[in-house]
Amino acid sequence: MNERRTLHPIYILFGLLNTIRGFIPFILIGLLRGTDWTGLEWYWYAGVSALSAVILVFSYIEWKSFGFWLESDRIIIRKGWLFRDEKTIYYTRIHSVNVEQPLVQRLLKVAQVKIETPGGNKKADGVLPALSLKEASDIQLMLKKQASVIAAPEGQPLSEKLMTQKPEADEQLVVRINQKPLASESVSHNAERGPSIALHAGQLLQAAATSMNFGLVAAFMAGLYSFANDFINQLLPDHFFESVVEDSSSFMPSYFAVVIVVIAGVAFAWLLSIILYVLKFSGFAVQKDGRQISVSYGLLEKKSFVFDPKKVQAVIVSESWLRQAFGYAEIRLQIVSSDKKEQLMLHPFIKRSDIQQVLNDFVPQIVHSEETPLQGAPKRALLYYIRIELLIAALLCAASIIFLKEAGLWSLVLIPLVLWWRRSCYVAAGVSLRNGQLTLRTRFLSRSTFLIRRPQIVTMRVNRSIGQQRKNLLTLSVRALGSPFEYRVKCLDHADVEPVWRWYSRSQN
Known part of the structure; x- marks a missing residue:
């Protein structure tokens, strides 16, 4: 077994910082209400100090018991001091290596590494929550060695494979943080640089203004309400909102007030969606290095994903009404990830005519052609x-x-x-099967086109109601590996669905 490695010592502070974060609402309430902290009794300070000391001691023990080993064909992660937990992940099973820097990690100048494998649960299979650049660089080097081992001829001894690895194989996987490779400049200098994508400020603003991502706004408002509920109850007078409604209705008709509130609410949600979109995708960049693709973005929470394009399960081309009117779209990828509800963005704002060129550069096995007609709903x-x-x-x-x-x-x-x-929604629905690739198109608010090849389809389902059976209509659904939901098109003609079913089931009947 190789040398045992540990997390960065700054990990000891994580427990204390997370505890402080939980008390932030109460601290802010005290500050806003003008609480005199100097007038507290001595035992308050003693209690806080004792609690902090206990948290630091437990965090130190947890840090001391956390270790991982990088071997020639696997990574071993061992943690826990009361209940031991050990994970072994073979490099050949890794689908992607994600390097994330949430706000706390960015302030402390450390990174969190997530190792994703197929069949994982809601959490990543391997998580290294606090690594220095040296440890992250070691992981990068070991993964590159494994890539060269796989590329070596069969029957060659393992030690020989490692000794005779080619320089170009060393560049098959590049883990990045903040657009900087976690290895020496001499190693990364010889990397096989491929195509890249980088959004300038104007493109990012246009993408944010046309995204109409009200789901992101709803999630933010729900989190903000749960966080600020205590402030509202403590700082605002009783029946504040009822008084505002009564005062408003006294100088304008009720229906006019409703219209004003609706318009103001939509405008506020739109502006908020722009701000949240810019914060999420600021610094968006995609780079192809050798056989690997790295995607990084984020202003407050920096995220970086590294994956093999061959392990992309599906491509989703999404067009909001605004983007569709101006001929733009966004491209997302379905990859195996612990965050199964999130699809990885490949390009947030692209002309429809340029989609195929981007796919050729990064995901060449997928074809998107606007000239190819889809069989729509009858x-x-x-x-x-x-x-x-x-x-x-x-x-x-x-x-x-x-x-x-x-x-x-x-x-x-x-x-x-x-x-x-x-x-x-009816006009957007369609299906197409060409050259081993299934294309499904549907709309709820945005028009979404799903592109998936047969090996990546985990399940295919065809169903119909009694009424649809009389009308000879079928609903087609497919599920890709790593996706929590189905790609589904309703009420297609039986004659259009039957060839797709035979193609997937390899049935001649």
């Missing part, structure tokens, strides 16, 4: 796309008219909007 499927949503809109309109009288008539605007939305 006309008899339109009813199935609009009926449920139209019924819900009609019920909402009826309820608004009953309770709001004349003002509720404004809700009838929902009817044509829902019809337009659902018809656009």
